Amino acid sequence: MTCVRVWAPEVRRVELECAGKRRPMAREADGWWSVAAPELVHGTDYAFRVDEEGPFPDPRSPWQPHGVHGPSRWVDHGRFRWHDAGWQAPPLASAVIYELHVGTFTPDGTFEAVIDRLDHLKDLGITHVELMPVAEFPGERGWGYDGVDLFAPHHAYGGPEGLKRLVDACHRKGLAVLLDVVYNHLGPSGNYLGRFGPYFTDAYRTPWGDAVNLDQAHSDTVRRFFLDNALMWLEDYHFDGLRIDAVHAIVDISAIHFLEALAREVRALEARLGRHLVVIAESDLNDPRVVRAPEIGGHGLDAQWNEDFHHALHAVLTGERDGYYADFGAVADLAAALTRGLVYDGRYSTYRRRSHGRPAADLPARRFVGCLQNHDQVGNRALGERSAQLLSAGLLRVGAALVLTAPFVPLLFQGEEWGADTPFLYFTNHDDPDLAQAVREGRRREFAAFGWDPEGIPDPQAPETFERSRLDWDQPTDEPYAGLLRWYRELIALRRAHPAFAEDRLERVRVRFDESERWLMMRRGALAVACNLGTSPRRLDCPAGCHPRILLASDPGVAVTCETIDLPAETVAILDLVPNTAACGGEAT
Structure with a gap:
């Protein structure tokens, strides 16, 4: 009963x-x-x-087939027949993560439709698929970060059954699956938690209003609510890990921080299930304690998104200096990220007008996830432009090479691999007209402050804003998209094959660069990545004592000898540095 x-x-x-x-x-x-x-x-x-x-609805509703305002539906998780017995996810250190939004990844926008595209991800070389939030949120379309029924997979995507089929299919293809979860706030529409109990507190304020109650009266049960949610995704839906959104907005002054408690319980579940599980944080704090062991005062998570690496790479390639990009733009910043993990590791931030971060160079690089683009960095632009719309074809390949040869765990955003030119815009589907108007006006005010024409900002509520954000799957077979896709496949295959990528100690990464001539060379053991970021050809000196061999080059005009590397404008070459035990002459190929 x-x-x-x-x-x-x-x-x-x-x-x-x-x-x-x-x-x-x-x-x-x-x-x-x-x-x-x-x-x-x-x-x-x-x-x-x-x-x-x-x-x-039930605060722990497992299914909301009629949306956030409708009744809950009871789910017996034991009824689903899984086919992934004995499955183990690849180690995070060897991962290539692919972030996707279920609603825009395919024309149908469902869990079931994602299954039909898994062969593409497998052929690309992806190891981990990361889903943007799927917990029930208002309306039929949205990013998912305003979810309110945290235990219920979104009805428009296919509900609990559809999500299980997707995870099961990924595992059968050899793909691990990560889920983005939001524990720093809930959306306003359909959020009935306050009717039941003190899930929120006015002791702290967040950008979204009252904070989640993790350390005030009655907080033990509130903490249990979120911990049980995390464990449910891992156990009942067989996810291989979680990405925790914006942990800097999780306010908790308890002796045992919520993140530490979460990591501890995930480790216990991992032991019980006999299956590798990971927890990754998004953090704006540049604080390595997020991933340090609890025994030395850390929270014990497995990795965190490396915003500094993204910002440094983006600013160098695009020249943008607006907002937080004001702190970046020098080639030296990119070199710092590659060798120290963080750029702002106690350094003064002009954007923040204070010192920011603390050193992290002693951490293994697998504690950081690095990318050229992700949902935030694309979708939080006024027009949702991707890197392919901001960069030349040459610099786009340079950016891809740096992400996939850097010591960090690489992450790609859906469509990046073929240079998709469909935007990824911010879209919502609120049924409350006042809330819809507030979102619309807030979006316009935000970008008007950066000099954009408010009338040119796409309306988040308009169906066409969502439709424009869908990937066009006819593109990957046509040029120039197909050529970029080949480049990504080659880079990922090299990352998997070359022994240099097994070493992720940051002190072993060597970087030389020239700020004025805009070139950078990264050395990782017997592998070198030579980048010309400028608009003129450059000749670089080869590392001494080796016979360089080109493994990959973004331009056929790249040429190397034992002494020099000739790089056309906006190109990158990845070189195998064979020890020079014999006389070297002529050109290396």
Whole structure:
């Protein structure tokens, strides 16, 4: 018999509404209410009434087939037949991650439709597929960062069954799956948690309003809510890891920070399941304690997104200096990221007008995820331009090479591999007209401050804003897209094959550069990556004592001898540095 429980510590009465009946629930200890409900079986709709108000969805609803305002639907996770027994995800140190948004990745925008494109990802050389948030959010379309039913896969994508089929299919193809989850805030529309209990606190403020209550009165149960959510995705949906959104906005002054508690419980689940699991953070703090071991005062997560590497690479390649890019732009910044992990590791930030970060050069580079673009860096632009719209064909290949030869774990954003020119815009589908207008006006104000014409900012609520963001799968077979796709495949294959990539100690990375001539050479063991970022050809000196051999070059005009490397404008060459034990003469190929 099904026993239904819900936490509501400060209310007088809770009722279960199911099958046309309202049944009073009994108060238990610690603010919980329960009732036996034999009629509640897999596929049955139900809701709660709280102090005669409602009905409201279950705070832990496993399925919201009618959206955020409708009733919940009961799910028996044991009914699904998995085919991934014995599956193990590849180590994060050997990963190539591919971030995708389910709604725009395919024309259909569903979990099922993603399955049809997995062979493309496998052929590309991807090891880990990272889904942007899929927890139930308002409307039919959105980024997912305003989710409100955190235990329920979005109905428009295919619900619980569709998500399980996608994860199962990924594992059968040899692809690990990561999920982006949001624990720093919930969306405003459809967020009924406050009707049940003190899930939020006004002790702190975040960019989205009151903070999640992780350290005030009743916070033990709130923490348990989010911890159980994380474990559910890993156990019931077989995900191989989580990416935690904006951990700098998770406010918790407890002796054991929420992130440390999360890492501890994931490690325990990993031991119980016998399956490798990872937790990756997005952090704006440049604080290596996020990934340091708890035994030395860290939170114990496996890796964090390296915003400094992205910003340094983007600013060098594009020349942009707006907003936080004002802190970057020098080739020296890119060299610092490659050799120290972080650029701002205690250094003064002009953008922040204060010192920022702390040193992280002693960390292995696998603790950082590096990229040329991701959903934030594309979608938070006014017009959603990708790197392919901001860079020349040559610099686009240079950027790809630096991401895929850097010591960090590389991440690609959907369509990047063929230089997709469809934008990735910010889109929403709020049914509350006041909220929709507030989002629309807020977006215009944000970009007007950067000098954009407010009337030229795409309306997030307009269906065409969403439709324009869908990938065009006819592109990869045509030039110039097909040529860039080949370049990405070659880079990923080289990353997998060359032994230099197994070494991720930052002190072993050597970088030479010239700021005025805009070239950079990165040395990783017996491998060198020579980049000409400028618009004129450059001749670089070869590392001494070796016979260079070109492994990959973005331009057929690259030529090397034992003494020099000739690079046409905006090109990159990846060289195998064979020890020079014999006389060397002529040109190396």
